[in-house]
Amino acid sequence: AIDPHFEQNREKVDQHNGHDVWGPVDEPESLGIHGTHVAVDFDICLADGACLEDCPVDVFEWVETPGHPESEMKADPANESQCIDCMLCVDVCPVDAIDVDGS
Ligand code: SF4
Ligand code: F3S
Ligand code: ZN
Numbered sequence: 001a002i003d004p005h006f007e008q009n010r011e012k013v014d015q016h017n018g019h020d021v022w023g024p025v026d027e028p029e030s031l032g033i034h035g036t037h038v039a040v041d042f043d044i045c046l047a048d049g050a051c052l053e054d055c056p057v058d059v060f061e062w063v064e065t066p067g068h069p070e071s072e073m074k075a076d077p078a079n080e081s082q083c084i085d086c087m088l089c090v091d092v093c094p095v096d097a098i099d100v101d102g103s
Contacts, residue, residue, distance in 0.1 A: 001096035002041040006033050017061075017078045028067030035077035038089070039099045047071035050092035057082045060089070 003009055006022050010033065013023035022033040031042035038059055040051075052060045052075055061078040065071070075098075077083075085102035 002033065002039060002044060002099045004099050006039060006041075006099070007036065017063075017076055019077060019080055028065065029069060031065060031068060031074070034074070035080045037101055038077040038080040038083050039101075040075055040077055041097045041099075042068070042074045043070065044095050044097040045071060045074045045093075046095055046097075047073045047075070048094050049075070050094070051075045051089040051098060054088045054092050056086060056088070057084055059083050 010022040012020045013025055014021035016034060019035045024030055025032040033039050033041050059077055059079045059082055060075040062073045063076040065074050085100060087100060087102060089098050090100050
């Protein structure tokens with residue numbers, strides 16, 4: 001599962017689609033965590049898609065990640081500022097790849 005304390009335990013190494021990327025990143029095998037308020041551990045995401053289907057405000061967009069061992073696309077929190085903290089994505093992700101800092 002994603003580390004809920006990633007902000008303490010990791011370092012910001014990049015920006016992507018308007019959000020932070022938390023390392024380590026070593027493409028294509030290691031992609032880090034994307035986003036801060038809505039954070040997706042790209043190294044855990046296996047492209048289930050439930051988060052994209054269920055988010056009521058369309059926070060997530062697919063991004064292509066060719067060569068990653070878990071899956072060749074990831075749910076990117078491209079619109080994390082729109083999040084209304086409903087926690088649906090956290091509940092539906094089968095591999096607990098998402099952390100939402102709701103309160
Ligand atoms: Fe979307 Fe709700 Fe997840 Fe926020 S907590 S990203 S609004 S599903
Ligand atoms: Fe990935 Fe979980 Fe969404 S596996 S696509 S973050 S439901
Ligand atoms: Zn991203």
